[in-house]
Amino acid sequence: MWKVLSGVLLGWSLGANDSANIFGTGVATGTIKYRTAIFLTAIFVLLGALLEGPKCMETVGELSTLLTIEAFYCSLAAGITMTVLTYFAIPASASQAIIGAVIAAGILSGTADFSKLFKIITCWIVTPVGAVVFAYFLHRSLRYVLDKTITNITHLNYLYSTGIIMAGCYGAYSLGSNNVANVTGVYVGSGLLSAGMASLIGGLSIAFGSLTYGKKVMMTVGKGIAPLDPFSAFVTILALSFTLHIFTQIGVPVSSSQAIVGAIVGVGIVGGLRTVSAKMVAKIAAGWIITPVSAGILTVLFIKWLV
Amino acid sequence: MKVQELMTTKIEYVDADKSVYDAVEKMVDRRIRFLLVKFPGKDLNYGIITARDIVFKVLAKGLNPNDVKVGEIASKPVSCIEKNAAMNEVASLMEKKKNARIFVCENEKIIGVISLMDIMAGALIMRARGEHDF
Amino acid sequence: MIFEKILSLSKKEHKVTDNMRKHIKLLCNACSLFGTAIEKDDRSLMRDLIDIERESDSIRREIISKIYDGAFLPYLRPDLCRFVEIVDHVFDVLEDTAHYYLDGKIPEQIKNECIRVAYLNSKICEMLLITFEAMLKGEDLREKTLAIRIYEKKIDDIKFSLIKDIRKIPVNNFWEGKILSDFISSLTSISDIIEDASDYLQIINVSMK
Numbered sequence: 001m002w003k004v005l006s007g008v009l010l011g012w013s014l015g016a017n018d019s020a021n022i023f024g025t026g027v028a029t030g031t032i033k034y035r036t037a038i039f040l041t042a043i044f045v046l047l048g049a050l051l052e053g054p055k056c057m058e059t060v061g062e063l064s065t066l067l068t069i070e071a072f073y074c075s076l077a078a079g080i081t082m083t084v085l086t087y088f089a090i091p092a093s094a095s096q097a098i099i100g101a102v103i104a105a106g107i108l109s110g111t112a113d114f115s116k117l118f119k120i121i122t123c124w125i126v127t128p129v130g131a132v133v134f135a136y137f138l139h140r141s142l143r144y145v146l147d148k149t150i151t152n153i154t155h156l157n158y159l160y161s162t163g164i165i166m167a168g169c170y171g172a173y174s175l176g177s178n179n180v181a182n183v184t185g186v187y188v189g190s191g192l193l194s195a196g197m198a199s200l201i202g203g204l205s206i207a208f209g210s211l212t213y214g215k216k217v218m219m220t221v222g223k224g225i226a227p228l229d230p231f232s233a234f235v236t237i238l239a240l241s242f243t244l245h246i247f248t249q250i251g252v253p254v255s256s257s258q259a260i261v262g263a264i265v266g267v268g269i270v271g272g273l274r275t276v277s278a279k280m281v282a283k284i285a286a287g288w289i290i291t292p293v294s295a296g297i298l299t300v301l302f303i304k305w306l307v
Numbered sequence: 308m309k310v311q312e313l314m315t316t317k318i319e320y321v322d323a324d325k326s327v328y329d330a331v332e333k334m335v336d337r338r339i340r341f342l343l344v345k346f347p348g349k350d351l352n353y354g355i356i357t358a359r360d361i362v363f364k365v366l367a368k369g370l371n372p373n374d375v376k377v378g379e380i381a382s383k384p385v386s387c388i389e390k391n392a393a394m395n396e397v398a399s400l401m402e403k404k405k406n407a408r409i410f411v412c413e414n415e416k417i418i419g420v421i422s423l424m425d426i427m428a429g430a431l432i433m434r435a436r437g438e439h440d441f
Numbered sequence: 442m443i444f445e446k447i448l449s450l451s452k453k454e455h456k457v458t459d460n461m462r463k464h465i466k467l468l469c470n471a472c473s474l475f476g477t478a479i480e481k482d483d484r485s486l487m488r489d490l491i492d493i494e495r496e497s498d499s500i501r502r503e504i505i506s507k508i509y510d511g512a513f514l515p516y517l518r519p520d521l522c523r524f525v526e527i528v529d530h531v532f533d534v535l536e537d538t539a540h541y542y543l544d545g546k547i548p549e550q551i552k553n554e555c556i557r558v559a560y561l562n563s564k565i566c567e568m569l570l571i572t573f574e575a576m577l578k579g580e581d582l583r584e585k586t587l588a589i590r591i592y593e594k595k596i597d598d599i600k601f602s603l604i605k606d607i608r609k610i611p612v613n614n615f616w617e618g619k620i621l622s623d624f625i626s627s628l629t630s631i632s633d634i635i636e637d638a639s640d641y642l643q644i645i646n647v648s649m650k
Contacts, residue, residue, distance in 0.1 A: 030515030143650070151579025154454040156649050157513050229648060230514050312564065313595065316557055317602045428591040435588035436571060 003068050004187060006075035008205040011183035013082055014094045015045065015209020018179070020218045021240065021260040022171040025233040026164045027215075028222025034215045040165070041172040042207035048176025049203025054188075054195035056181035056253045060098060061189025063116055064106020069307055071186035074101035077298035078182070081291060092291050093255030094182040096124065100292025101299040102186060108303055123252040124288060127243060128262035135239035135266025142235060143270075160230035167237040172210075174244035176203055181253045232267045239263040258284055308429050308438070310397055311390040314411045314419030318343050323354065323378030327365050330356055330377050341408060343417070344381040351415055354381035357407070387412035390419070394429045397421055453512035457521070458577055460504045464528055465573055467497055469566040471535055472631070476559035479542065479552070487539045494536040501529045520648065524641040528569075531634045534627050541624035545617060548610050554603055555628060558596055562631050565592040569635050569642075576642045579649065589639045593632045600629035 023037035032040075066074065078097035085092035099120055106112030150156055184202035187193040193201070243259045261284065320343040321330045330342055344354035356377055364380045365372055386409045388397055397409050401423065411419040433439070471493045478486040504525050508518050547555060572585040603625050612618035 147650070153517075153577055153579055153645070153649050154451045154458065156579065157454060157517065158451050161514055230516050231650070315595075315598070316553060317599065428595075431584065432568070432588040432591060435568065435584040 001192075003072035003192065004184070004201060006072050006079060007184045007187060007202065010075045010079040010082070010094065010098070011180075011202050011205025012209035012212075013079060014179055014183060015041075015206035016212065017082075017086065017209075018094075018175055018256045019045075019172070019210035020222060021256045022175060022237060023168045024218050024222030025236065026168055026222070028219050029230070029233060031161055031164050031230065031233070032168070034218065037168065037218075038211050040169050041210040044169045044172035045176035045210060046203040046207045048173035048178075049180035049199045049206065050176075050196075051173075052177035052248050053180035053199035053203060055248050055251050056178060057185040057188045057195050057198060059116065059120065059251050060102060060181045060185030060253065063099065063102045063113055063120075064109065064189075065111040066102065066105055066109075066186060066190040068187065068190040068192045070105045070109070070303055071190040071192065073302035073306065074098060074105055074186050074295075074299050075183070077101045077104075077302055078295050081295040081298060085287075085291060085294070093124075093257060093287060094179060095253040095255050096288065096291040097295040098182045098186065098253075100295035102189075103292070104296030104299040105303060108300060120252050123247055123250065123254055124258075127247065127254040128258045128265075128284060130246075131239055131243045131259040131262025132266040132269070134242055135235055135263040136269055138239050138242075139232065139235045139267050139270045143231070146231075157230075160234055163234040164230065164237060167234055167241060171237050171241040171244070174241045174248065175256050176206060178244045178248040178253050179256065180206060185253075236260065236263040236267055239266060255287075258287070308394050308433050309390065310388060310392050310394065310411055310421045310425075311419070313425045313429050313432075314390075314421045315425070316419045318417065318420055320345050321356070321377055323347065323376065323381065325377050327356075327361055327372040327375045327377055327380065331361060331372060334358065334361075342377075343385075343410075344377055344383075346378060346383070351417075352383075353385050353417065354378070354383035355385050355408075355410075356381045385410045385417070387417075388421075389413065394426055394433075398426050401426070453507060453510065457504055457507050457512045460500055460507070461521075461525060461573065462570070464497060464500045464504065464525065465566070465570045467493065467500065468528060468531055468535075469563060469570060471497075471532065472559065472563040472566045475535060475539065476556060476563055478539075479547070479559055480556050484543060487542055490539040491536055494532045497529060497532040501525055517645065517648065520641060520645045524638060524645065527634060527638040527641060531631055531638070534631055534634060538624060538627040538631070541620050541627065545620035545624060547624070548607075548621070550610060551603055551606055551625075554599055554606070555625075558599055558603075558628055558632075561592055561596050561599075562628075562635075565589055565596070565632050565635050568592065569639055572639050572642050576646045579646070582639075582643050582646050586639050586643055589636055593636045596629060596632040600625070603629070 019038065019041045023032060023041060026032040027034050027037050075098070078094065078101045081097045081100075082092045082094055099117075103112055103117060146156070146159075150159060180199055180202035183205060184193060184198035188195050188198045240256065240259045240263045243263070244254065244256060247254045319333060319337055319339055321333060323344050323346045334340065334342060341355055341357040344356050346352035346354060360380050360382070361372070365375050386400060386404050386406055388400060388409050388411060390411050390413055400409055401407065408420050408422040410417050411421060471490060474486060474493070475490060477483070478490070505522055508521055513521060568585065568589050572582055572589065575582055575585055607621060607625060610621070612621065
């Protein structure tokens, strides 16, 4: 059972890193208090994991047949990859890391199922792109509707503030439902845990990660990704949440960091800004390649030498 | 809206026996397009001279402005309206008399002048206030 | 109406907007009082302006404290406060103008023009109130801010002619001249400040879209 620990660690780091994507803007602009934000994140992440977490676990588990010890090393490799890449400021996605690790383990044991990989990689690419499109259309249409219905600033004020909080809760729920598979999906695949148990343990670890996260870093991330006005912030978080939730229904775990970047770009384009910088695209593309590859190599090393 | 609200109370004048050149000088210095012309005599005897008068009646004809007296080309009498008149009344009067400005008079004294620009400004202000009877 | 439910949850915001309305209405009263005081040469009425300035200060403090007590999104707060402070500045200038009036004597030659400026100050203030209400409703402010600029331009024209005219007025000493000059400056600057305030309303209006 100790083998679950690496997954728990991965979950904690995911919770710590990704919750800023959800409530970062809200906290940085002062719309919601930091304590409230992490508390809400923890609750809704757990809820999402429990209610819809299992949907993505099949995908992770079916890529290859894993022994539990291999599952342990996969999570460990993914976790280390995440930590190192974050240190070098390369956006790292837990989804990509764990998938890379699992495939590598599968290659080693000869049980890798590449047919599923195609679907997964497509989803990775569609995530930021889809978020851009979602955010753009959500911004335009919601703005149109609001301009025709609610214009009073006191009403708008109320709408934006509750909107940001509710969207955040939905975002945390989506994050939990989509990403818990990264954390403990491997153990379901290897048979150690049932999907329900995996959701619970994974969900709890992510929740704890978000609770213990530092305020300062959330402020930095929040300011860094913040489209400053409350309406755009609301749209961004909503677009992120929809994107994650839809991929949960499709069954593929994706990156919330890339989704939020896409959402911000989508909102930026509304204002006519060409916010897509080649540098940003390069970074994301690099992440797509480096993350799974590094995790994969690490996994191979672990399994070869330690199993 | 009453004319009193947007009329200009400061009016520059020139004596009728001054030359057109003096008038031009004053208008250029003060950046104004017309002058009230004071005719001699105890009665409040006024006329008006505008940039149009100077250009069309003197300069375009090739006459020397130093040789023409203001009184010769001024228009008399001036059109008057009372201070509580509404903007649309003034606008109609302007259209009827083909004048770009009307004087605001009270008890035989000129207390202000209202111009086309003022009418325009007045209409805008009324729109902003939500009043629509121009 | 669903908005009734929302309204009860926006109590703080309504308290703030009600006070802001009260603040601007008080300014309109003050401007109109000032005009009457000059016209009738009523010194005690002029002194009332000093009390009004004190009242405006307390309203301003209440507004700012309620704002930072949690009314409105933090995003809006700085602009709202800045607007209130600009309006408060008008009260200060109005009070100064009252003092200059009481300290000196307004020469007959320019009295009418000064009354005219005071009258236009009242008008521009009323327009500020209308613009404020429109801002609250989220309406387009373009027409209203243009109306304010029209008034301001009118006052500017009078200001330039006043500045020229006072130079022709003989004064007995430097201080008499200075007080007269200060009086004219502060009287004519009121509309500039109100124009600034209307610019802030435009900023607030746009920032919620």
